[in-house]
Amino acid sequence: MGETTLKRDLQEVGVSRILEVVRRYWGFDSLRPLQDEAIQAGLEGRDSLVVMPTGGGKSLCYQVPPLLSGRTDVVVSPLISLMHDQVAGLVGNGYPAAALHSNLSRSAQRRTLEQLRAGDCRLLFLSPERLLSPGFTTTLKGCGIGSFAIDEAHCISHWGHDFRPEYRRLSMLKKRFPEASVQAFTATATRRVRDDIVAQLGLREPRILVGDFDRPNLIYRVVPRLDLRSQVGEVLARHKRQAVIVYCITRADTERLASHLQETGYRALAYHAGMTAEERRTAQEAFSRDRIDIIVATVAFGMGIDRSDVRCVIHAAMPKSIEHYQQESGRAGRDGLEAECILFYSPADVLRWESLMQKSSSEADPAVVTATLGMLGEMRRFCAPGGCRHRKLVQYFGQDYGPEDCQACDLCLGEVEDLEDGTVTAQKILSCVARSGERFGVGHTADILLGAKNERVRTLGHDRLSTYGLLESSTRKQIINLIYQLIDQEVLARSDGEYPVLKLNPASWMVMRGERQVWLMPIKGRRVREARFERESWDGVDRTLFDELRKLRLRLAGKRNVPPYLIFSDASLRDMARRRPTTPEEFLRVHGVAERKLADLGEIFLRRIDDYSQQSG
Ligand code: ADP
Numbered sequence: 001m002g003e004t005t006l007k008r009d010l011q012e013v014g015v016s017r018i019l020e021v022v023r024r025y026w027g028f029d030s031l032r033p034l035q036d037e038a039i040q041a042g043l044e045g046r047d048s049l050v051v052m053p054t055g056g057g058k059s060l061c062y063q064v065p066p067l068l069s070g071r072t073d074v075v076v077s078p079l080i081s082l083m084h085d086q087v088a089g090l091v092g093n094g095y096p097a098a099a100l101h102s103n104l105s106r107s108a109q110r111r112t113l114e115q116l117r118a119g120d121c122r123l124l125f126l127s128p129e130r131l132l133s134p135g136f137t138t139t140l141k142g143c144g145i146g147s148f149a150i151d152e153a154h155c156i157s158h159w160g161h162d163f164r165p166e167y168r169r170l171s172m173l174k175k176r177f178p179e180a181s182v183q184a185f186t187a188t189a190t191r192r193v194r195d196d197i198v199a200q201l202g203l204r205e206p207r208i209l210v211g212d213f214d215r216p217n218l219i220y221r222v223v224p225r226l227d228l229r230s231q232v233g234e235v236l237a238r239h240k241r242q243a244v245i246v247y248c249i250t251r252a253d254t255e256r257l258a259s260h261l262q263e264t265g266y267r268a269l270a271y272h273a274g275m276t277a278e279e280r281r282t283a284q285e286a287f288s289r290d291r292i293d294i295i296v297a298t299v300a301f302g303m304g305i306d307r308s309d310v311r312c313v314i315h316a317a318m319p320k321s322i323e324h325y326q327q328e329s330g331r332a333g334r335d336g337l338e339a340e341c342i343l344f345y346s347p348a349d350v351l352r353w354e355s356l357m358q359k360s361s362s363e364a365d366p367a368v369v370t371a372t373l374g375m376l377g378e379m380r381r382f383c384a385p386g387g388c389r390h391r392k393l394v395q396y397f398g399q400d401y402g403p404e405d406c407q408a409c410d411l412c413l414g415e416v417e418d419l420e421d422g423t424v425t426a427q428k429i430l431s432c433v434a435r436s437g438e439r440f441g442v443g444h445t446a447d448i449l450l451g452a453k454n455e456r457v458r459t460l461g462h463d464r465l466s467t468y469g470l471l472e473s474s475t476r477k478q479i480i481n482l483i484y485q486l487i488d489q490e491v492l493a494r495s496d497g498e499y500p501v502l503k504l505n506p507a508s509w510m511v512m513r514g515e516r517q518v519w520l521m522p523i524k525g526r527r528v529r530e531a532r533f534e535r536e537s538w539d540g541v542d543r544t545l546f547d548e549l550r551k552l553r554l555r556l557a558g559k560r561n562v563p564p565y566l567i568f569s570d571a572s573l574r575d576m577a578r579r580r581p582t583t584p585e586e587f588l589r590v591h592g593v594a595e596r597k598l599a600d601l602g603e604i605f606l607r608r609i610d611d612y613s614q615q616s617g
Contacts, residue, residue: 054332062149347488422520
């Protein structure tokens with residue numbers, strides 16, 4: 001028997017041991033890509049950097065090694081709320097885990113320390129401040145920590161989008177615990193951040209594991225923004241009583257949209273950095289506990305959102321980089337089930353970002369300004385029609401995309417109509433700008449073209465212009481969208497400043513003289529088609545039973561005061577509603593059901609399924 005065969009055999013033994021505990025504690029039948037490699041690195045006590053997209057299953061990679069080796073490991077995590085829910089989830093699976101943070105009572109902290117000293121804790125969650133606080137190092141050394149897992153490791157890099165100064169101090173970790181290994185985990189894929197993490201943490205010959213960045217269960221759509229409120233309404237109608245995150249650019253935008261949604265009867269709340277810590281905590285908890293369905297937020301909302309059943313992420317406007325888009329949209333469908341990521345795009349967003357960036361660029365490093373503008377350009381290209389959105393995203397992160405057709409984006413599903421020859425429309429708009437003397441903004445120009453009867457138009461005598469009412473069969477919002485498309489294509493310009501006005505440029509005159517054609521995006525409503533993934537993931541599922549089981553889960557979660565996804569994920573409930581188990585053995589075969597869950601919840605769920613089967617015959 002050759003050495004390779006022996007090695008392979010050992011590996012197989014390793015994999016089967018891993019699978020055995022994964023089945024026993026989590027009820028999963030297989031490992032996700034790279035989980036095996038990351039767990040092996042953890043078991044060997046080797047430094048590593050694990051880059052996996054959100055929902056890729058990073059947690060399991062640091063949860064399994066201490067369980068198999070019987071040692072105690074530490075997880076460094078940036079948010080207390082995140083630690084709290086993770087510990088609750090693990091303990092619910094019968095896994096000995098604990099956290100130490102400032103929100104715990106003294107006696108609770110004492111109990112955890114005792115558990116730790118007795119060697120009865122496999123995983124301890126800590127904040128970076130706590131980990132490096134004076135005196136605590138000695139306590140930890142006494143417990144013989146085997147390995148440190150750094151969650152959200154990109155927080156250490158100021159090239160990332162979530163830089164946290166307290167993470168910087170983690171560079172001391174290797175000096176204080178030279179014998180322990182360090183595993184860094186992140187979903188941020190850029191090379192610069194990756195290299196920075198390795199350097200800052202001082203990882204020694206780390207195993208670098210970079211996962212596949214495609215998320216086949218996400219259905220991407222980019223739709224021209226015409227009337228945001230009614231468009232958001234249409235999307236929400238497709239996601240009744242489901243978890244939805246809406247991202248807006250400014251705090252004011254989030255508040256306006258959240259109150260509009262509340263008035264329309266939705267369970268929605270705003271979330272932004274201008275709210276007090278307490279208000280933010282309440283909103284986040286309401287969302288994670290399923291007391292509200294929709295959170296309308298700025299970029300401030302993100303880390304620590306462990307709710308795995310987010311079925312839709314709406315971008316009310318274009319984010320400023322693909323990194324942001326990937327992080328934010330990536331919060332959808334972490335349970336692996338289908339989820340929609342829809343972005344309402346207007347070329348006005350690009351102008352808005354440019355002006356926000358200009359405002360903050362006075363003291364910024366010119367290299368950073370150029371890099372930021374470059375990222376904005378990439379995001380804009382992502383929004384343009386043509387190609388496949390899955391491919392564009394994956395290629396941006398430097399990976400290849402295999403499938404010809406993803407069957408899960410608006411372009412591949414054939415929802416996007418071809419560009420139309422809009423030369424005549426463009427000529428009408430441009431001559432309106434010329435006739436009114438290049439002195440007015442987008443709104444007023446749209447009013448003239450629409451034939452609006454408002455006072456400003458009348459006092460200025462613009463109702464007597466030959467271009468008055470030239471686009472009267474369109475709506476005001478459609479005309480505005482068309483004007484922005486022209487700006488986007490640079491056949492029309494807009495001045496800077498607080499009250500920007502429309503200006504003609506040499507390209508505008510070429511269009512007006514008929515020397516240049518203009519192609520425009522059609523601005524009518526779009527029909528949404530069902531994606532293949534969506535169809536398949538509902539295959540054989542009794543939807544009424546699924547809804548019933550969700551209700552039961554919500555009730556139990558309320559009683560136990562835990563987030564519903566910690567009781568069972570949507571993926572488990574859907575599998576239950578597909579298999580309709582009748583015995584404990586069958587229940588154990590459901591995705592995500594392990595021994596502890598069977599003992600704890602088997603009876604009540606089996607009874608509900610049985611009742612349902614009897615009622616529905
Ligand atoms: P990440 O931290 O990478 O965003 P998580 O660790 O939170 O992802 O995992 C995302 C979801 O996938 C969780 O609901 C988790 O239980 C589930 N999951 C992880 N590993 C597996 C697996 N091997 N099989 C099935 N589900 C898994």
